Amino acid sequence: MKIRSILSFTLICALATVLGVHAAEKEVSTELEDKMDEINGAYRKLGRQVADATKNADSIKQVGVIRTNAMASMKLEPKKTKEVPAADQAKFKADYQSKMKAFVADLDKLEAALKAGKNDEAATILKTLKQDQEDGHKEFRKEKEKKGKKKAPDAEKK
Ligand code: HEM
Numbered sequence: 001m002k003i004r005s006i007l008s009f010t011l012i013c014a015l016a017t018v019l020g021v022h023a024a025e026k027e028v029s030t031e032l033e034d035k036m037d038e039i040n041g042a043y044r045k046l047g048r049q050v051a052d053a054t055k056n057a058d059s060i061k062q063v064g065v066i067r068t069n070a071m072a073s074m075k076l077e078p079k080k081t082k083e084v085p086a087a088d089q090a091k092f093k094a095d096y097q098s099k100m101k102a103f104v105a106d107l108d109k110l111e112a113a114l115k116a117g118k119n120d121e122a123a124t125i126l127k128t129l130k131q132d133q134e135d136g137h138k139e140f141r142k143e144k145e146k147k148g149k150k151k152a153p154d155a156e157k158k
Contacts, residue, residue: 032076035069042066043129050123056114059122063111067104074100080142096140103132 029037042065049055074097084092106128113122 030076030079032073032078035073035076038069039066039073042069043133046126050114050126051119053117053119056117056119060111060114063107063114067107067111070100070104070107074104078140078142080140083142092140096136099132099136099139103129103136106132 042062046059046062046066049059077093078096081089081092081096106125110122110125110129113119113125
């Protein structure tokens, strides 16, 4: 009986340790990452339907989702900021904000093309957004994240 109790206790301790390690490994996402995940979902949907004029109403809705989250992202701070020397952080943040602003300006162009029913043009503008993403990530996203999470450079599958 005593041995069984000891064994059960040992098992519970082992289980608690394993679960604890897993919980520690699972990083809590930043607010910016959450916004980016929203952008990613809408961007991927656009990728599938941007050329299809019958889906323009929904495509315009997806542009709205991206814009809302991009505007919110502008006010947040990339994790990488803390890795930048203190003296350069203000410039880093200003550069990040102006890149995000340029991204929103491209979203406006995409929305205008969709509203005008110019789907070929919209598809071309979507490529500009992809470039914005690649440039933005190259400059403002932590290097370790990119490798560790093994994500594709463009529409990232989650
Ligand atoms: C189509 C456009 C974009 C897509 C689909 C996209 C997607 C993503 C995804 C999926 C992540 C990872 C989120 C996670 O780990 O849960 C991410 C992270 C990040 N993205 Fe974007 N992104 C886009 C545009 C941009 C732009 C334009 C910028 C900068 C101006 C940017 C800056 C960042 C940063 C800094 C992170 C790391 C988050 C942090 O530091 O907390 N992204 N993005």
